[in-house]
Amino acid sequence: xxxxxxxxxxxxxxxxxxxxxxxxxxxxxxxxxxxxxxxxxxxxxxxxxxxxxxxxxxxxxxxxxxxxxxxxxxxxxxxxxxxxxxxxxxxxxxxxxxxxxxxxxxxxxxxxxxxxxxxxxxxxxxxxxxxxxxxxxxxxxxxxxxxxxxxxxxxxxxxxxxxxxxxxxxxxxxxxxxxxxxxxxxxxxxxxxxxxxxxxxxxxxxxxxxxxxxxxxxxxxxxxxxxxxxxxxxxxxxxxxxxxxxxxxxxxxxxxxxxxxxxxxxxxxxxxxxxxxxxxxxxxxxxxxxxxxxxxxxxxxxxxxxxxxxxxxxxxxxxxxxxxxxxxxxxxxxxxxxxxxxxxxxxxxxxxxxxxxxxxxxxxxxxxxxxxxxxxxxxxxxxxxxxxxxxxxxxxxxxxxxxxxxxxxxxxxxxxxxxxxxxxxxxxxxxxxxxxxxxxxxxxxxxxxxx
Amino acid sequence: xxxxxxxxxxxxxxxxxxxxxxxxxxxxxxxxxxxxxxxxxxxxxxxxxxxxxxxxxxxxxxxxxxxxxxxxxxxxxxxxxxxxxxxxxxxxxxxxxxxxxxxxxxxxxxxxxxxxxxxxxxxxxxxxxxxxxxxxxxxxxxxxxxxxxxxxxxxxxxxxxxxxxxxxxxxxxxxxxxxxxxxxxxxxxxxxxxxxxxxxxxxxxxxxxxxxxxxxxxxxxxxxxxxxxxxxxxxxxxxxxxxxxxxxxxxxxxxxxxxxxxxxxxxxxx
Numbered sequence: 001x002x003x004x005x006x007x008x009x010x011x012x013x014x015x016x017x018x019x020x021x022x023x024x025x026x027x028x029x030x031x032x033x034x035x036x037x038x039x040x041x042x043x044x045x046x047x048x049x050x051x052x053x054x055x056x057x058x059x060x061x062x063x064x065x066x067x068x069x070x071x072x073x074x075x076x077x078x079x080x081x082x083x084x085x086x087x088x089x090x091x092x093x094x095x096x097x098x099x100x101x102x103x104x105x106x107x108x109x110x111x112x113x114x115x116x117x118x119x120x121x122x123x124x125x126x127x128x129x130x131x132x133x134x135x136x137x138x139x140x141x142x143x144x145x146x147x148x149x150x151x152x153x154x155x156x157x158x159x160x161x162x163x164x165x166x167x168x169x170x171x172x173x174x175x176x177x178x179x180x181x182x183x184x185x186x187x188x189x190x191x192x193x194x195x196x197x198x199x200x201x202x203x204x205x206x207x208x209x210x211x212x213x214x215x216x217x218x219x220x221x222x223x224x225x226x227x228x229x230x231x232x233x234x235x236x237x238x239x240x241x242x243x244x245x246x247x248x249x250x251x252x253x254x255x256x257x258x259x260x261x262x263x264x265x266x267x268x269x270x271x272x273x274x275x276x277x278x279x280x281x282x283x284x285x286x287x288x289x290x291x292x293x294x295x296x297x298x299x300x301x302x303x304x305x306x307x308x309x310x311x312x313x314x315x316x317x318x319x320x321x322x323x324x325x326x327x328x329x330x331x332x333x334x335x336x337x338x339x340x341x342x343x344x345x346x347x348x349x350x351x352x353x354x355x356x357x358x359x360x361x362x363x364x365x366x367x368x369x370x371x372x373x374x375x376x377x378x379x380x381x382x383x384x385x386x387x388x389x390x391x392x393x394x395x396x397x398x399x400x401x402x403x404x405x406x407x408x409x410x411x412x413x414x415x416x417x418x419x420x421x422x423x424x425x426x427x428x429x430x431x432x433x434x435x436x437x438x439x440x441x442x443x444x445x446x447x448x449x450x451x
Numbered sequence: 452x453x454x455x456x457x458x459x460x461x462x463x464x465x466x467x468x469x470x471x472x473x474x475x476x477x478x479x480x481x482x483x484x485x486x487x488x489x490x491x492x493x494x495x496x497x498x499x500x501x502x503x504x505x506x507x508x509x510x511x512x513x514x515x516x517x518x519x520x521x522x523x524x525x526x527x528x529x530x531x532x533x534x535x536x537x538x539x540x541x542x543x544x545x546x547x548x549x550x551x552x553x554x555x556x557x558x559x560x561x562x563x564x565x566x567x568x569x570x571x572x573x574x575x576x577x578x579x580x581x582x583x584x585x586x587x588x589x590x591x592x593x594x595x596x597x598x599x600x601x602x603x604x605x606x607x608x609x610x611x612x613x614x615x616x617x618x619x620x621x622x623x624x625x626x627x628x629x630x631x632x633x634x635x636x637x638x639x640x641x642x643x644x645x646x647x648x649x650x651x652x653x654x655x656x657x658x659x660x661x662x663x664x665x666x667x668x669x670x671x672x673x674x675x676x677x678x679x680x681x682x683x684x685x686x687x688x689x690x691x692x693x694x695x696x697x698x699x700x701x702x703x704x705x706x707x708x709x710x711x712x713x714x715x716x717x718x719x720x721x
Contacts, residue, residue: 006595010586014584014586017625350582357576359596362564444525445522445525448578
């Protein structure tokens with residue numbers, strides 16, 4: 001073992017002694033590898049930038065049914081059981097999902113209509129912007145913590161407020177800014193019963209406000225049960241949460257009757273049939289399978305599949321080009337490494353023969369050219385990486401003006417580097433194998449008298 | 452007299468002509484044969500009926516050019532495989548008084564090449580031209596045999612030998628900067644490092660001018676004698692040898708049906 005280490009040291013000394021030649025082979029490798037790294041970086045950077053752009057748009061992963069249907073709890077259980085599904089929540093008919101919002105704290109502002117969107121814990125839409133997702137249904141117990149201020153602002157109601165998330169435009173129209181968390185709004189829905197126009201109100205507590213790019217419409221994200229109650233009310237049924245407008249009664253519609261409210265919330269979740277739903281795919285790759293899933297069931301959905309497919313296409317095309325260039329470079333590099341290693345062994349055969357004569361072990365002789373190839377691989381990869389960093393910096397500088405935000409054009413993911421390095425080592429070692437066998441099969445008596 | 456012997460060198464070995472039957476053998480060969488191109492025109496075969504070299508002995512082999520002197524040295528140095536060998540014993544521990552023998556014939560037959568490589572570390576070999584590793588300094592070249600044997604560097608012996616061979620000022624130089632004569636002296640220093648029981652030399656001074664050759668050969672012989680190693684020198688010009696006792700052998704060429712046959716014989720018996 002010791003003697004083998006001595007041989008490896010000899011390989012290193014020889015490599016160092018011929019520093020100029022070694023440097024040449026290092027630069028040959030760097031010249032092959034650096035453009036590949038840049039190409040890989042550009043591919044990753046561009047695709048990553050486009051993917052990020054897609055992902056930054058929350059609608060990219062959304063799957064929306066274009067019509068309405070009848071979706072029962074079983075359907076939803078099946079949907080949420082799919083591996084492609086990140087999040088699904090039922091949605092009522094859109095006609096029933098409107099509410100009129102007014103801000104009791106600023107009576108000069110007109111009431112504005114906003115659409116109701118069901119949400120539930122785990123909703124990716126608020127989660128993407130770091131907002132709390134657990135929009136709670138009104139707390140079952142009476143006289144809740146919103147306290148006197150809340151009750152006073154929303155009227156005389158003692159019904160606890162329902163937590164909601166507003167879209168930016170809905171908040172703006174209600175006179176609220178992005179920091180509106182905690183503000184109370186009054187929501188009002190109307191119905192016509194036997195020719196009479198009736199209205200009911202609910203107190204909404206703003207938990208958060210979505211940024212404008214998340215949702216461009218006037219909308220309120222509300223707990224599913226509240227949406228269900230709104231639909232029930234419009235359909236002429238009794239509904240919790242809502243108290244008849246103008247009646248100064250408190251807690252009449254369920255705020256105090258917690259077992260009933262609980263039952264209602266559970267039924268909204270577990271028994272009710274809905275007309276629509278909101279669904280988010282887990283990843284970009286899951287959108288197309290989900291679309292196909294719905295197509296099979298005759299449900300028309302709207303997805304951003306085409307945009308995603310365009311990026312995927314670009315990625316694939318890049319991949320093919322990259323693969324071809326890598327193949328050509330690999331061939332060239334393997335041939336040049338093998339040739340170089342063989343030529344070296346041939347050139348140094350006398351020294352190698354003398355080493356064998358001196359009693360260096362065969363295993364060491366075998367490793368002599370391999371070690372030198374590996375040294376070239378290590379230094380060459382390092383040099384290539386430095387070249388790559390310079391080029392990547394240049395590319396990013398050049399394209400910086402044309403690209404928005406923090407996206408980079410040339411980005412080699414750090415986790416790819418060990419793979420690149422390992423591949424170079426492997427190819428180098430493999431390419432020097434024939435030289436290694438030539439080195440070990442040198443007969444000292446045939447070469448030690450060469451001059 | 453024994454100034455340049457290493458610390459492990461036995462001081463009581465009678466050098467030169469005194470090396471009689473009492474000294475332990477270093478090399479013992481019987482029925483050794485090496486063929487070259489046996490099926491073609493110019494077939495040639497070297498045969499060694501019997502040859503024993505003892506510690507402290509100095510042997511000189513002469514013969515015409517191309518008779519197989521170098522072939523014999525390579526066989527003795529265990530770098531060339533014999534085609535036949537009744538007995539081929541090398542005693543790496545001869546200096547230390549150990550009688551354990553390396554059965555080189557068996558090792559060649561069984562292809563135990565690593566064992567042979569290991570044994571070669573106990574043999575000093577001086578080539579006709581240098582044979583120094585170009586990527587090591589003179590000192591590192593000299594130390595390499597000790598390193599391979601797993602011995603620590605012996606600076607004292609190194610300095611003495613370098614002094615004697617007049618290369619002390621060149622120890623940190625790379626071989627390419629040395630003259631041919633300096634390279635030969637460095638190669639001799641390398642062969643003598645680590646106190647090998649056997650030192651082989653293949654025309655060690657043939658690439659030098661006659662005067663230089665004589666000087667270098669005398670240094671070599673003196674150092675080898677002081678080290679107590681068995682010395683086996685091949686030369687086509689025995690007149691260059693210093694005035695020292697050398698046991699003389701020569702390789703006689705003869706024609707047979709199978710081609711040229713070269714036989715190693717003791718002088719005086721021919």
